[in-house]
Amino acid sequence: MAVTHVRCVVEYDGTGFLGFQRQPRGPTVQGALEEAILALTGERVRVLGAGRTDAGVHALGQVVSFKTESRIPLDRWPWALNSRLPQAVAVKQADAADPGFHPRRDAIAKVYRYTIWNARFPSPFWARYAWHLPAPLDVDAMRRAAGYLVGRRDFAAFRAAGSTPVRSTERHLMDLDVERQGEGGERVVITARADGFLYHMARNIVGTLVLVGQGRRPPEWVGQVLASRRRELAGPTAPAHGLCLLRVDYG
Numbered sequence: 001m002a003v004t005h006v007r008c009v010v011e012y013d014g015t016g017f018l019g020f021q022r023q024p025r026g027p028t029v030q031g032a033l034e035e036a037i038l039a040l041t042g043e044r045v046r047v048l049g050a051g052r053t054d055a056g057v058h059a060l061g062q063v064v065s066f067k068t069e070s071r072i073p074l075d076r077w078p079w080a081l082n083s084r085l086p087q088a089v090a091v092k093q094a095d096a097a098d099p100g101f102h103p104r105r106d107a108i109a110k111v112y113r114y115t116i117w118n119a120r121f122p123s124p125f126w127a128r129y130a131w132h133l134p135a136p137l138d139v140d141a142m143r144r145a146a147g148y149l150v151g152r153r154d155f156a157a158f159r160a161a162g163s164t165p166v167r168s169t170e171r172h173l174m175d176l177d178v179e180r181q182g183e184g185g186e187r188v189v190i191t192a193r194a195d196g197f198l199y200h201m202a203r204n205i206v207g208t209l210v211l212v213g214q215g216r217r218p219p220e221w222v223g224q225v226l227a228s229r230r231r232e233l234a235g236p237t238a239p240a241h242g243l244c245l246l247r248v249d250y251g
Contacts, residue, residue, distance in 0.1 A: 056240035061247035137213035148223035160200035208235035
């Protein structure tokens, strides 16, 4: 039986999941996808993902892959999987992948977006997807602070304390943009593109930039934190629900 290597682009609301990666207890996005494939084909497959998003983190462009002996046409996979998936997960696209394709190892960059609801009162519509901060933020100061982080840098200061050791804490942060969006400018959106992210790196960068936006630290302080390589000197970890994996780039 011929084996097909399928690559999919997946969107999900991470609110009710313990993250992307399968866990011993509790729902995960990987588990939901694998169970949907099992229901469709009878096959127990392993779904690989480009990013191991944490509990509560969302995705608009997660990339996954799996191998199957099913004869389901590639263009029908989104329809077939979406009929078996929970409402919080949707497959938006499916195509053929090379046999050696790995969604994480072959990625050249990932793009994350963090949304802050920066208005006096909370929004029921954004409550699941944005961090509510009622006091005004100085976006210009946050943008200047972000400039200290762009480039190939050692991001040890922005890595979660006590996380699994890695070979290197150096990453190439290609872009880090801060801007206001919405009719009244209620949303402060921070978009980061890098060749890789350390555990909690994106959320720790956001928490650090927020201290600058609140006037509690000057923009140049972020450069000092970066140089220190000390996590305890950086800002707090921003809540997971404001973060979204926007897309994954390949060469």
